[in-house]
Amino acid sequence: MDFNLRRQVEPELLDGLAAEDPQALRSRKDLRWIHRAMATLVIMQRALNRGTAGFVPRTLLELGAGDGSLMLRMARKQTDCWPAMEVTLLDRLNLVEPQTLEEIHKLGWTPRVVTLDIFHWLEGYNNSRTDIVIANLFMHHFSSKELARLLAGIAARSQVFLCCEPRRSILSLVGAHCIGLLGAGPVTRHDAVSSVHAGFRAQELSELWPNPQNWVLHEYSAGLFTHCFLAIWKGA
Numbered sequence: 630m631d632f633n634l635r636r637q638v639e640p641e642l643l644d645g646l647a648a649e650d651p652q653a654l655r656s657r658k659d660l661r662w663i664h665r666a667m668a669t670l671v672i673m674q675r676a677l678n679r680g681t682a683g684f685v686p687r688t689l690l691e692l693g694a695g696d697g698s699l700m701l702r703m704a705r706k707q708t709d710c711w712p713a714m715e716v717t718l719l720d721r722l723n724l725v726e727p728q729t730l731e732e733i734h735k736l737g738w739t740p741r742v743v744t745l746d747i748f749h750w751l752e753g754y755n756n757s758r759t760d761i762v763i764a765n766l767f768m769h770h771f772s773s774k775e776l777a778r779l780l781a782g783i784a785a786r787s788q789v790f791l792c793c794e795p796r797r798s799i800l801s802l803v804g805a806h807c808i809g810l811l812g813a814g815p816v817t818r819h820d821a822v823s824s825v826h827a828g829f830r831a832q833e834l835s836e837l838w839p840n841p842q843n844w845v846l847h848e849y850s851a852g853l854f855t856h857c858f859l860a861i862w863k864g865a
């Protein structure tokens with residue numbers, strides 16, 4: 630079931646709340662179980678193993694990293710294959726607890742938090758490529774015009790880019806409307822539906838990616854509700 634719903638981007642409630650607002654805390658808690666329900670970590674690991682075949686990455690940047698809990702879970706699973714990693718968690722809010730950073734550190738990775746709007750990050754001079762850039766439930770926040778700018782900035786700064794976003798489909802919409810039945814709070818219930826309307830389908834992200842001849846691109850559905858885009862740099 631994947632009807633051609635028109636993409637609509639509207640502000641999400643979580644983005645309008647202060648970091649410590651109880652409703653925001655509740656929604657971020659919901660996101661942590663939603664990651665598990667959507668098997669986000671497994672989907673990301675599979676894609677990243679494909680993206681990093683033949684090299685051991687040493688730098689990893691997460692865009693819109695939220696509370697860093699997904700990165701911590703990734704560190705727990707990946708440190709055997711990727712023993713030393715410089716990790717950057719970028720978000721416009723500082724939401725990462727010191728304990729999360731400490732746990733990532735104990736696993737042998739070196740984390741740092743960058744509290745910056747993504748578009749300010751794009752303005753910064755940077756001529757080196759991060760081995761892996763990831764984003765989860767982040768890219769769908771932006772209009773096509775903003776996305777084109779964002780993807781161009783990411784393409785100039787990454788060897789491998791992976792994002793996992795809501796799939797814009799009838800099935801996802803039904804799932805988003807039912808999320809309250811699983812205990813999600815009001816902010817998550819609203820944002821889940823908005824996210825599906827702003828999500829992706831088909832090859833929408835590949836079509837916006839610059840210089841595709843220099844990349845291996847994969848854009849596909851994963852699980853019931855996730856749309857993945859994986860870009861692997863081939864060289865100019």
Ligand SMILES: C[S@@+](CC[C@H](N)C(=O)[O-])C[C@H]1O[C@@H](n2cnc3c(N)ncnc32)[C@H](O)[C@@H]1O
Pocket residue numbers: 643644660661692693694695696699719720721722745746747748764765766767770
């Ligand atoms: C839906 S949450 C997802 C958080 C996390 N990736 C996860 O899966 O739990 C979106 C995150 O993007 C961040 N965000 C939204 N707009 C942003 C921007 N323009 N620059 C940087 N971060 C932004 C929000 O603060 C929020 O933490």
